[in-house]
Amino acid sequence: MKPTYGRVSRYGLIAFASSLDQVGPFSHDVRDCALLMEAIAGHDRRDSTSVDRPVPAYTRTLDQPVTGLRIGVPKEFFGQGLDAEVGAAVRAALKEYEKRGATLVPISLPHSPYALAAYYIVAPAEASSNLARFDGMHYGHRTAEKVDLIATYSKSRAEGFGPEVQRRIILGTYVLSSGYKDAYYVKALKVRRLVKKDFDDAFATCDVVMGPTTPSAAFEAGEKSDDPLALYLSDVYTVSCNLAGIPGLSIPCGFTKAGLPIGLQLLGAPFEEEKLLRIARMYEAATDWHAKRPTL
Ligand SMILES: NC(=O)CC[C@H](N)C(=O)O
Numbered sequence: 001m002k003p004t005y006g007r008v009s010r011y012g013l014i015a016f017a018s019s020l021d022q023v024g025p026f027s028h029d030v031r032d033c034a035l036l037m038e039a040i041a042g043h044d045r046r047d048s049t050s051v052d053r054p055v056p057a058y059t060r061t062l063d064q065p066v067t068g069l070r071i072g073v074p075k076e077f078f079g080q081g082l083d084a085e086v087g088a089a090v091r092a093a094l095k096e097y098e099k100r101g102a103t104l105v106p107i108s109l110p111h112s113p114y115a116l117a118a119y120y121i122v123a124p125a126e127a128s129s130n131l132a133r134f135d136g137m138h139y140g141h142r143t144a145e146k147v148d149l150i151a152t153y154s155k156s157r158a159e160g161f162g163p164e165v166q167r168r169i170i171l172g173t174y175v176l177s178s179g180y181k182d183a184y185y186v187k188a189l190k191v192r193r194l195v196k197k198d199f200d201d202a203f204a205t206c207d208v209v210m211g212p213t214t215p216s217a218a219f220e221a222g223e224k225s226d227d228p229l230a231l232y233l234s235d236v237y238t239v240s241c242n243l244a245g246i247p248g249l250s251i252p253c254g255f256t257k258a259g260l261p262i263g264l265q266l267l268g269a270p271f272e273e274e275k276l277l278r279i280a281r282m283y284e285a286a287t288d289w290h291a292k293r294p295t296l
Contacts, residue, residue, distance in 0.1 A: 001025055001033050001277075004270045005245035006051035008037075009044030017126035018049075020119075020242045029290050030251070030281045034058035037273060056274040065282045066275060069102040070206045076112045077211030077237055089254035089262040090212045096286055097210075107202050107209070111194040112240050118195065119239035120232055121175050121188035127165075128172025134160060167228060196244040203269040208279050212237055213250040213263030237265060247273050251280050252289040259294050 001024045008023045015021060025036035038059060043052040073094065078087060094104055134140035136156025143155035161169065175184035202209055214234055224231040241248035246267055253264035264283070268276040284290050 001037065001249045001273070002241055002247060003037065003041065003273055004051075004247045006049050007247070007271065007273065008040050009042075009047040009050040011044055011046040011050075015130040017123040018130060019126060020123060022242075030277055030284050031059065031062060033249070033280075034062050034277050037277070041273070051271075053271065058274055058277050061274060062277055062281050063285070064278055065100065066207060066278055067101070069097065069100075069208070069279065069282075070105050071097055071102050072105050072107040072202045072206035072209040074107050074109045074112065074202070074209060074211060076109050081215050081233070081236065082212060083216040083256075085256045086212050086214070086216060086262050090210075090264055093253040093264045093283060093287075094210060096283060100282060100286060105206050107206065109195075109198040109202065109209075109240065111191060111198050114191045115195050115240040115243055116232065116236050118188040118191040119235070119243055120171070121184050122192060122243070124168040124172035125176050125185050125188075126172070128169045128176065131161070131165070131169055136160070163225075164228070192243045195240050199240070199244045199246055199267070199269075207268075207275060209267040211265050213265040214238070217256045217258070217260035217262060241265075241267055246270055247276055249276050249280050251283060252292070253283070253287075254289055255292070255294065261289075261294055 003022055003024050005020070005022050010021055010023055013021060013023060023040065025033050025040070027033040027036060035058075038055065038057065041055040042050070044050045071094065078090075098104060134157065135153050136142040137153070141156055141160030143152060143159055145151075145155055147155060158166075174180060175188075199209070215236055216234070219234075224234075238248070246269065248268070249266045250263040251266070252261050254262045256262060266276055266280055268279075
């Protein structure tokens, strides 16, 4: 689960992108996720972005199905680029909900096609700023070479950051630089607001939005390392949740013929983790995908 922005303290977390970062549980099943959320959610004076509002007893209501459940199914999450096996598994999961009394509501999140581009501007911009402190003096790795101050900075950072982190620092510095800031960073912030508004509109009529977690099943380790754009495209359905600050959850809903797991993504209105967990539990109680493991 990725909780609502501000639901869980980030104290102790290394900052990546401060307006997106949120701690969330990985778990074997929904109950474990609810248990963990009960333990970690809530206000923390050591993180000023953590929100001071009561934490529901997630485990207590977990087994209460949501009656009259309305599921928003965005057409943008089932378009070009979605692997056929993944699409079929997600549609079968939606049918399962229908069998349990849910209504599927066709919706549109019109700005979601722009979410990926906006995310890969906002996230590197913030990362480039946050990672500035890893300069070989204040934090992190320091080069063993005895060189002058400026070379110590640059060598420490060149040695300490991997290629993907370096790429993000360079991209982030570029989109924030004077002359380009309005064209990229400020524009991305505007897109972000529109992405958030799409969800506000959707949650006015639906309890939850559902779709695939990723457009295809897992790729081989390192397979896309030389093609960052292909790598970023795997995030096409999950970045909206971060940009909008809303809670999201992925649960297993099947396997591909090759034996790789497929995820069903559930997105909820801000601070509706309790409802999201109950909806996830409805599916888990009716199926046993969560108990199956891929053969490695
Ligand atoms: N929601 C997401 O998919 C965000 C994480 C993303 N994979 C990243 O690399 O920053």
